[in-house]
Amino acid sequence: MIELERVTKIYPGSEVPAVDSVNLNIAEGDICILIGSSGCGKTTLMRMMNRLEPITSGFIRIGGESIMDKDVTALRRSIGYAIQQIGLFPHMTVYDNIATVPHLLGWDKKRIDERVDELLNMVQLPPDIFRFRYPRELSGGQAQRIGVTRAMATDPPVMLMDEPFGAIDPINREVLQDEFLKIQEKLKKTIVFVTHDIHEAIKMGDKIALLDAGQLVQYGTPEELLTQPKNRFVKDFVGADRALKRLNLLKVRDAMLTNPTHCHGEDPSETILEHMIENELSYLLVADREDNLKGYVNLEELQGHHGNVRDVVRPMTLTVKPEQNLKDALSKMLSYDLGIVVAMDDDGKIAGVLNSRTLVSVVGETYDERGGHWGRITTKGRII
Amino acid sequence: MEVYQFLVQNWAETLKLAWQHAWVVAIAVAIAIATGVPIGIWITFNRKAADIVLYLAGIMMTIPSIALFGIMIPILSMIGYGVGVVPAIVALVLYSQLPIIRNTYAAIKNVDPNIIDAGLGMGMTRMQVLFKVQVPMALSVIFAGVRVAVVMSIGIGAIAAYIGAGGLGHYIFMGISQTYDTMIQAGALTVAIMAIVVDYVFGLIENRLVSKGLREG
Numbered sequence: 001m002i003e004l005e006r007v008t009k010i011y012p013g014s015e016v017p018a019v020d021s022v023n024l025n026i027a028e029g030d031i032c033i034l035i036g037s038s039g040c041g042k043t044t045l046m047r048m049m050n051r052l053e054p055i056t057s058g059f060i061r062i063g064g065e066s067i068m069d070k071d072v073t074a075l076r077r078s079i080g081y082a083i084q085q086i087g088l089f090p091h092m093t094v095y096d097n098i099a100t101v102p103h104l105l106g107w108d109k110k111r112i113d114e115r116v117d118e119l120l121n122m123v124q125l126p127p128d129i130f131r132f133r134y135p136r137e138l139s140g141g142q143a144q145r146i147g148v149t150r151a152m153a154t155d156p157p158v159m160l161m162d163e164p165f166g167a168i169d170p171i172n173r174e175v176l177q178d179e180f181l182k183i184q185e186k187l188k189k190t191i192v193f194v195t196h197d198i199h200e201a202i203k204m205g206d207k208i209a210l211l212d213a214g215q216l217v218q219y220g221t222p223e224e225l226l227t228q229p230k231n232r233f234v235k236d237f238v239g240a241d242r243a244l245k246r247l248n249l250l251k252v253r254d255a256m257l258t259n260p261t262h263c264h265g266e267d268p269s270e271t272i273l274e275h276m277i278e279n280e281l282s283y284l285l286v287a288d289r290e291d292n293l294k295g296y297v298n299l300e301e302l303q304g305h306h307g308n309v310r311d312v313v314r315p316m317t318l319t320v321k322p323e324q325n326l327k328d329a330l331s332k333m334l335s336y337d338l339g340i341v342v343a344m345d346d347d348g349k350i351a352g353v354l355n356s357r358t359l360v361s362v363v364g365e366t367y368d369e370r371g372g373h374w375g376r377i378t379t380k381g382r383i384i
Numbered sequence: 385m386e387v388y389q390f391l392v393q394n395w396a397e398t399l400k401l402a403w404q405h406a407w408v409v410a411i412a413v414a415i416a417i418a419t420g421v422p423i424g425i426w427i428t429f430n431r432k433a434a435d436i437v438l439y440l441a442g443i444m445m446t447i448p449s450i451a452l453f454g455i456m457i458p459i460l461s462m463i464g465y466g467v468g469v470v471p472a473i474v475a476l477v478l479y480s481q482l483p484i485i486r487n488t489y490a491a492i493k494n495v496d497p498n499i500i501d502a503g504l505g506m507g508m509t510r511m512q513v514l515f516k517v518q519v520p521m522a523l524s525v526i527f528a529g530v531r532v533a534v535v536m537s538i539g540i541g542a543i544a545a546y547i548g549a550g551g552l553g554h555y556i557f558m559g560i561s562q563t564y565d566t567m568i569q570a571g572a573l574t575v576a577i578m579a580i581v582v583d584y585v586f587g588l589i590e591n592r593l594v595s596k597g598l599r600e601g
C-alpha cells in the first residue's frame with residue numbers, strides 16, 4: 001500500500017541526512033510502527049508521506065501512485081492525519097473538528113451530520129452530549145479519541161498518526177490502545193504510527209520499523225524484533241527485558257493447557273485426597289457438572305475431612321480469558337500462591353490453565369509441560 | 385455638581401462636540417483596523433518586515449501627541465488639509481497602529497504550531513489555516529489591541545481640538561484659556577465616560593465574536 005524507495009531527507013544547511021535512504025514496504029491493512037529515540041528521523045519520515053516535509057530524494061508511492069504526482073492538498077485530504085491531543089482546534093466544537101476534512105471536500109450537511117454521529121458512537125462518546133462541546137470541555141482521553149476520530153472522518157484508507165496517545169496517562173493509554181485496536185480490526189486501515197514507546201510498538205504494531213540516525217535498522221514483526229534482533233542496537237532498544245515483552249504478544253490461548261484435572265463439588269473428599277497424594281498434587285480445581293469453575297481445594301484442608309469436596313472448596317475469583325495476553329495472566333497468577341491461573345471462556349466454563357512454568361517456558365522458548373510441585377498441571381480431565 | 389449643571393445647560397453643544405469627537409475617533413479606528421490587522425498578519429510571514437514595522441510603530445508611540453498633531457499641520461497643508469479633521473484622523477491612525485499591529489502579530493504568531501501542523505496535515509491550504517484557524521484563535525488578543533487603540537484614541541482625540549478638529553477637547557482647551565474649571569472638568573468627564581462606554585461595547589462585541597471554546601474556565 002505504501003512503498004518507500006531510497007527516501008532521503010537532508011535539511012537545508014545540514015550535512016547529515018535526517019532520513020537516510022530508507023526502503024520500506026507497508027502492506028495494506030497493517031499498522032506499521034516507526035520507532036526510535038528522539039531525533040532518529042521517525043517523525044520526519046512520516047511527515048514526508050503527506051508532504052508536510054519536502055522529500056530530498058527518493059520516491060514514496062501510496063496505492064501505487066507517486067505522492068509527487070498528486071496535488072498536495074488533495075493528497076493530504078485523502079490521508080488521515082492525527083497528532084497529539086493538542087492538534088484539536090480549540091475554537092471549534094467537536095462536531096466542527098471532526099467535520100474539518102468533510103468540509104474541505106464539500107460534503108453536504110446531512111452527510112456530515114450522519115458521519116459525525118457514527119464516529120462519535122464508534123468511540124463511545126454519545127453524540128447528544130459531545131457533539132457541541134469544545135476541546136477544553138473534554139478530558140485528555142476524550143480529546144484524544146476525537147483527534148483519532150477526526151483523522152478517520154472521510155474513511156481514508158491510509159492514516160498517519162504521530163504519537164496519538166502520547167499525552168495520556170498510562171492507564172488511559174492502555175484503554176485507548178485497546179479501543180483503537182478493536183476499531184482497526186474492523187476497519188483494516190493502513191496505518192503509519194510514530195511512537196518512542198517500545199511497549200506501545202509491540203502492542204500495536206503488525207510491523208515495526210526501528211530507525212537510528214535516519215537509517216532503517218530493522219523492519220519486521222514485533223516477534224522478530226524481540227526474538228531475532230538484528231544487531232546490538234536493536235537488542236538494546238527492545239530492552240533487556242524483551243523476554244518479558246513477549247508476554248504482551250502471546251495470548252493465554254497459546255500457552256494454556258486444556259482439559260485440566262479437576263473434580264466436582266459432590267465428589268467424596270477421601271477419594272480426591274487419595275488421588276492428590278498419589279499424583280503429588282497440592283491443590284485441585286473444582287467444577288460443577290457443566291464445567292463451570294467453582295474454585296479449588298488444597299491438600300491440607302482435605303486431610304481428615306469427611307464428606308463432599310464442596311464443603312472445603314475455596315473460591316477463585318481472579319481468572320483470565322483465553323484471548324487476554326500473558327502479561328495480564330502473570331499478574332493475576334501472582335495474586336494466588338498456587339502458581340496457576342485459570343482461563344475461563346465467556347460462559348464461565350474452564351477453558352484451560354496456565355502455570356508459572358508454562359509461562360516461563362513459553363517466553364523462554366523451551367517448553368516443558370510438567371510444572372513443579374506447586375503449579376503442577378495434569379491433563380487427565382475429571383478424576384472419577 | 386457644577387459640572388452636572390454645566391452639562392445640562394449646554395447639552396446641545398455637548399452632544400454636538402461628543403458627536404464630532406466620536407466621528408473622528410470612529411473613522412480613525414476603522415482605518416487603523418483596516419490597515420493594522422492586515423499588516424500584523426502579513427508580517428507574520430516575514431521576519432524582517434516584522435522587525436521594521438514594529439520598530440516604526442513603536443517610534444510613532446514615543447512622539448508626544450501634541451507634537452504629532454503639530455507635525456501633521458505642515459505636512460498635510462501641502463495637500464490643503466493643514467488643520468481640521470483630516471490631520472486629527474491621520475494622527476490617530478498612526479497612534480493606533482502599534483497596539484493593533486503588535487497584538488495581531490503576537491496573537492497569530494502564538495498559535496500553537498502543532499495546531500497549524502494539524503490543519504496543514506489534513507489538507508487545508510495556508511490561507512485556510514490562516515483564516516479558519518489562526519485568525520479565529522487570535523481574535524481575542526487582536527480585539528484587546530483594538531480596545532487599547534480605541535480608548536487611547538478617544539483620549540488623544542481631545543487634543544485634536546487644538547488643531548481645529550473640534551470634539552470634546554474643545555471644552556478642555558476653552559476652559560484652560562478662560563481658567564473656567566467647570567468647563568475643563570466637563571470636557572474631561574465626558575471624554576472619560578465615552579472611553580468607558582465604548583470599551584464596554586467593544587467588550588460585548590468581542591464576546592459575540594470570539595469562540596466559546598477559547599474562553600477561560
